[in-house]
Structures are given as structure tokens and as C-alpha cells.
Amino acid sequence: MDLMTMDQQYIAHTYNRFPLQIIGGSGSTLYCADGKEYIDLGSGIGVNIFGINDEAWKCVVTEQLNKFQHCSNLYYSKPSALLAQMLCHRADMSKVFFSNSGAEANECAIKAARKWAAQNKGKEYVHIITLKQSFHGRTLAALAATGQDVYHKDYQPLPAGFLHTEVGNVAQLEALLKEYPCAAIMFEAVQGEGGVMPIGQAYADALSSLSREYNVLLIADEVQLGNGRSGQLYGYMNYAMKPDIVSTAKGLGGGLPLGATLLNEELAEVFSFGDHGTTFGGNPICCAGAVNILSRIDEPLLQGVRNRSSYIYNELSNAKGILSVSGMGLMLGLEIEKPSRQFAQELLHRGVLVTTAKQKLRLLPALNIPMEQLKQAVQTIKDCAAQ
């Protein structure tokens, strides 16, 4: 049985895979079973932020693997403590809860917000306001938080207490805050899955001031945008916001599953023993790798992200067949004349791999993609769009 047939026979049909088998890679080049090499502008949906087979990361991961692979959260281990300290220092936060994915990081954020509100405002303050077109993950609570009906329809009833408001509509947000007893507002500074749309400075300012006025927490979902992708360590930093809770995952582990929920001083003591937990979260191999990743997200790297971003904007903004470019840093959306899936297929045939988000092409390259390769890929996109 060939691999594609086997996969289709035995793996649940939740993914519409591209007809390509990955067998290896180096940096932003992927080697495939068809014998060809591809330029990777997807980095495994924004995960491999230093590309494939990154030497420095592999080295610390292997070193930890040779010590012990897991010890459970019943004991102390160095990698998670080091990583938590680093995250707190870099993001000006007080405590971290580690998990294994973005959805779990958001579950923790939601639980922390609900518990804080019950303790500080009253039991009825359960509502969490999120934005239409948002994406917060696939577990039932993260799904309820996700402001897109298409993901909800087959999974009713969802956990209650989630309200969705239109991005940019400040009056609607304030009306919800007045009508419902709320715990928090949750947002992505750039909506990823929803179409790579930044919320904009004016709306970001409104989120900050209304959250203060109504004494609700601000939760920044930085699962996709965080860890340097926006050109700052976290996306909300571009808008000078100060969220109370930050959830992140994707790029943090550099390719290994790791989620983190960062809590500020106000929430530092919200959880006590037994309130929340996980078997795998904070895995020593994932955390050792993440310490290496985070230590390399420094100002020169971020400047490189911003430079690459400007290059893509300049080249593609007025290119033939491309209607618009949106996004921040190296999380960019291209609105194109052709259907996005078909366009992605055509690019694949020309040796460039991209992801899509709704009707857009979504570019999430490694943060250190060599300029030569980026230029080559951008030229391919231009050629393809112009035809």
C-alpha cells in the first residue's frame, strides 16, 4: 500500500493534505519523496521558527534527551524553571503555566480569568468576550471562544459564557460589557486563521481602556503571532498593550509541542495546588529547546523579521494579480484573484510551499529564512499571480 493510501485509510479525515510527502530538510528547504526540494514559507504553520534541522536547537534538545525525557510535574526539573523565568522577564509577567498546545494554553487562560473574576468580582462574572473571525483552538472551550460559526455547528452544546463582537466596533464591545457580567476580553493582535487581519491601533487602544474601565482582564492569544513573528517578541507589543494574560504555543517550542500561559502580578496567585494541571506540560525536552529558541529571539533577529516583512510588502503590494497584503512581521496574508487553495497548489508545483487562511494565502516563513530564498519565493509568487 502506498503511503497516501495508507494515510487516507487509517487516519481520520480531518486534514485536506497537499499531495506531498516530507522526508527531511535544512533551514527553509524541505526535501520531499518526489525527489524535489521546496522553499518552505509555512514553517509547519508558524512552528519551526528557525527552520528545519536547526543545529543549536537540536544540540540542546539532544543533550536533554540524553539526560531524561520526562519526569512529570511531581518533581523539579531545570528546563521548565529556566524557561519560565525567561518568559516572565521578557514579557514582564509573574507566573507561567506550561501545557502542550495553543488550545490548552487558551483553556488555562480562560480558567484563570474565570477564577480571578469569581474571587474578585463575584460568581456571576463568567463571560468572556472574544472577536468575530478569531481562532482560539479546537477543544470545546477554545472552540466556544472562537468567533466563527462554521467551527461550532456540529458540536453543540458548547461551554456557555462566550460572547463575540465585531473587530473595530467599540460601541458594540461597550454594550456587551454593560449588559453582561464579564471576566475578560480575549483577542489576537493579528487574527491569523480568520484572514491575517491586524486589529489596528485604535481598536487596540479601545480594548486597553475599556478593559480598565470595566475591570475585566485582557487576554492576548499569541499562539501564532508570538515568539518574534510580529517583529516584536509578542504581537500586542506593537500596539503598546499590557495584557493580564498571554497564551502562546506554536513557535515557542521550535517544533516540539509546548504551550505557555503567562499571568501578570494580579493573577500570580490565582491558582493553588490542584486547581489546574497536566501530565505532559512543561516537558523537559520541549522546554530545553524553548530556552534556546527564546534566547535567540533578540533585537537583531526581530530587526531581520521587520526587514523581511518590508521586503515582502514592497514587492507584492502592487504586484499584478495581488489585491492586497495584510498582516505584521512574518505573518502575512495575500489577497489574490485566484482561489487560494488552487494558488497554493500552483506554487507547490513551482517549488514553493505556503498555507492559506480563508480566501487568502498566508505566509509564515521561518524567522531566519535566508534573503536569497525569500527573494526566489517572492518572485515565484509574483509570476504565479500575474498569470
Ligand SMILES: *Cc1c(COP(=O)(O)O)cnc(C)c1O
Ligand atoms: C493555532 C492557534 C491556536 C490553537 O493552537 P493548537 O496548538 O493547534 O491547539 C490557538 N490560537 C491561535 C491564534 C492559533 O493560531
